Amino acid sequence: MHIHDEWFSSFRKTSEYKKFLEQPVAYFCMEYALFDHVHTYAGGLGVLSGDYLLEAVDQEFPIVAVGLYYQEDYISGEKVSDEAKTALTLTLDDSQKPVLVSIPIDGRTVYACAWRWHRGAVTAYFLDTDIPENDARDRKITARLYTEDREIRLKQEMVLGIGGFRFLRAVGVGARVYHLNEGHSIFLAWELTHDEMLRHGVGFREAVEFAKTHILFTNHTLELAGQEQFLADIVLRIMSAYAEEIHIPARDLLEFGLLEDKNLFSLTVAALWLSKLSNGVSELHVRYAKELWPDHYMNPVTNGIHIRRWDSLQVGSKEHMWTIHQENKKALLSVIEKNTGQKWNKHTLLLGWARRFVPYKQPLSLVEDVERLKRVATAKGKEIRIVFSGPLGKGNPERNRYLEKFQELSERELKGLVVFLPHYSLTLSGFMVSGCDVWANTPIIGKEACGTSGMKAALNGVLPLTTNDGWVPEVNLDGIGWLVDNNKTNESIYNILESEVIPEYYTHLDNHARGNWLERMIKARNMILPQFSATRALREYVEKYYLRIFNAKH
Numbered sequence: 001m002h003i004h005d006e007w008f009s010s011f012r013k014t015s016e017y018k019k020f021l022e023q024p025v026a027y028f029c030m031e032y033a034l035f036d037h038v039h040t041y042a043g044g045l046g047v048l049s050g051d052y053l054l055e056a057v058d059q060e061f062p063i064v065a066v067g068l069y070y071q072e073d074y075i076s077g078e079k080v081s082d083e084a085k086t087a088l089t090l091t092l093d094d095s096q097k098p099v100l101v102s103i104p105i106d107g108r109t110v111y112a113c114a115w116r117w118h119r120g121a122v123t124a125y126f127l128d129t130d131i132p133e134n135d136a137r138d139r140k141i142t143a144r145l146y147t148e149d150r151e152i153r154l155k156q157e158m159v160l161g162i163g164g165f166r167f168l169r170a171v172g173v174g175a176r177v178y179h180l181n182e183g184h185s186i187f188l189a190w191e192l193t194h195d196e197m198l199r200h201g202v203g204f205r206e207a208v209e210f211a212k213t214h215i216l217f218t219n220h221t222l223e224l225a226g227q228e229q230f231l232a233d234i235v236l237r238i239m240s241a242y243a244e245e246i247h248i249p250a251r252d253l254l255e256f257g258l259l260e261d262k263n264l265f266s267l268t269v270a271a272l273w274l275s276k277l278s279n280g281v282s283e284l285h286v287r288y289a290k291e292l293w294p295d296h297y298m299n300p301v302t303n304g305i306h307i308r309r310w311d312s313l314q315v316g317s318k319e320h321m322w323t324i325h326q327e328n329k330k331a332l333l334s335v336i337e338k339n340t341g342q343k344w345n346k347h348t349l350l351l352g353w354a355r356r357f358v359p360y361k362q363p364l365s366l367v368e369d370v371e372r373l374k375r376v377a378t379a380k381g382k383e384i385r386i387v388f389s390g391p392l393g394k395g396n397p398e399r400n401r402y403l404e405k406f407q408e409l410s411e412r413e414l415k416g417l418v419v420f421l422p423h424y425s426l427t428l429s430g431f432m433v434s435g436c437d438v439w440a441n442t443p444i445i446g447k448e449a450c451g452t453s454g455m456k457a458a459l460n461g462v463l464p465l466t467t468n469d470g471w472v473p474e475v476n477l478d479g480i481g482w483l484v485d486n487n488k489t490n491e492s493i494y495n496i497l498e499s500e501v502i503p504e505y506y507t508h509l510d511n512h513a514r515g516n517w518l519e520r521m522i523k524a525r526n527m528i529l530p531q532f533s534a535t536r537a538l539r540e541y542v543e544k545y546y547l548r549i550f551n552a553k554h
Helices: 003-011 015-022 044-058 082-087 150-170 188-200 204-212 232-245 250-254 267-273 283-292 318-340 370-377 399-413 426-435 453-459 486-510 517-528 534-551
Strands: 025-028 063-068 101-105 108-119 122-128 178-181 215-218 229-231 264-266 277-280 349-354 384-389 418-421 438-441 463-466
Touching: 003 534, 015 534, 025 044, 025 150, 044 063, 044 108, 044 122, 044 178, 044 534, 063 150, 101 150, 101 232, 108 150, 122 150, 150 188, 150 229, 150 232, 178 188, 178 534, 188 204, 215 534, 229 232, 232 250, 232 264, 264 267, 277 283, 277 534, 318 349, 318 418, 318 426, 318 517, 349 426, 349 486, 370 384, 370 399, 370 486, 384 426, 399 418, 426 453, 438 453, 453 463, 453 517, 463 486, 463 517, 486 517
Parallel strands: 025 063, 025 178, 063 122, 178 215, 215 277, 349 384, 349 438, 384 418, 438 463
Antiparallel strands: 101 108, 108 122, 229 264
16 A cells, blocks of 8 residues: 555545535546546546546545536547447436536527436536437537537537536535636636625625635646637627526626637636636646746646556566566557557567647657658667557547658558557557557647656556656656657657667667666656556645635635
C-alpha cells in the first residue's frame, strides 16, 4: 500500500468523510472515457476524467458525475448501437418513468433524461436529449461530442450545466462542492446563483458571491481552441428564455465571460470569474496560465493516472519486467500486423507516438527529415520502427493533412519503417503504452498542459523521449529517459536516437547484464508510483479544495 492509499484508509474513518457520504462532490465534464464501447469521450480530457472516477471508486470517495450521452461515435460519426448502453441504465423515478428535466433553450423547452453508471461510491449521469418529448432539432443536441456546429455546441453546454444541476436536484443530490472539469459546464453557476437568490433572499450580485464559494474550476488547456468562445449575440439569443425563467437579465449573466473590446463570450473566462477556487494541471501549466490570466490565481494539481487501469507489468524483479514487456510488445506487434500487414521483429527498437493530431503536439516531428530517418532506421543490426496513432475525430481541420502525410510516408518513402494505426481507443492505447520500447512526446513547451500518455508509458517501463513540457519539468529524467531540444525538435530526436537510445538498447539486447536499459525501465516505473497516480491527484483535490469548499461558510 502506497502512502496515498494509506491516507485514504485513514480519511475514511473521519467525520469529514461521513459528510461527503451525505453530500458527494458533484463533478461535471463534457467527456468521460469509462469504456470503449460507449464513446462519451474524444481524447485526453475524457481519459483523465474516466481515470479520476475509477480512482474514486477504488478509494470509496463519494462523487456524483454529470456528462452527456452521445448518439454518434466521436471518431467514425456512425450511430452508436443500443447494445453500447449495456453498461448504463436509464434513470427512473418511483413510478418507473424516466426522470426528465427541462431547460429553456433558444425559445423552446428542451427535455433531457439520463443514463446512469454506478460503481461503489461513484455514480455518473449522462444526459440525453434524443427522446420523444423533444422535436427533431433538439433531439440532435446530444448527437455528437464537440460538434462543429457552434450553436449546437452552446446548447450542449447549457444542457450539461443547467440540465445537469437540475437533474441532480431531481434525483435528490444536494452537493456543496461543484468541480467543473474544464469550463464546458459553467452555466451551472447561473443555476447555483438562482438557487442562492431564493435560499438567502438576496439579489443577483450577492448571490453570485455565495455561488462562487461552492465551485472549483480545473483548467486543462491554454490553447484558444479549448477555451470555448461564442459570439455574444448568439449566446444572448439562445439563452434569453432561460434568463427570463430565472428572472435575471441575460446581459448580466453574460458579463462575466465577455472578452474586452470583443463581441465574444468565453466559457473559460466566465469559469475563472465564477469560481472561488481554480487550478491548473501541472506546475508549468500554472506558470503559463498566470501570463494569460494575470487576474486569476491558480494552484497546480498535476494530473495522475489510474494505476490499475494502465499497469500491464505488475512486476518486481528486473528480469521478470523484461519478460512481461516482451510479451506486451508481441501483443502490440500482432495488432500492427493485423491492421497494416507489417510483420516486425520483437527485438527491433520500437518507438511510439499517440495523441491528438493538433499542431502544437508536432505530430510530424519524427518523420520530417525522411532521408535521415531512413538512414537511422535501417542501420544494420540497429534498426528502429515507429508506430503512430491518435483519435481522428470527424471534422478535425488538421485530420486530413496529417493522415494523408502519414499514409504517404507509410506506403511510399518510409514503407516498412513507419505505420499508422487507425481507430484509436482505450484498448489500442493500452497496447501502445505497454508495448513500445520508447515513448516519443513532442509538444511545444508551454502548450501541453500536462500530458498523461507519457505517465502510462513510463509506468510500463516504456522510456520517455520528450520535450520538457507538461508534467516532465517536475521530474529529473537523468537515468530514465531523454530530453529533446524544443527549439530543434526533429534534429534533436535523431541526434539522441543515434548517440544514446539505439546504442543503449542494442547493448542491452546483446547482454541484459550490460548497459542501463533495465535500470531505466525500473526507474521510470518507480517515478510514476506514486508521484503521478490518480490516487495522489484525488488526495490533493480532497485536501486542497474539496474540504476547503465543504467547510467554508456559505
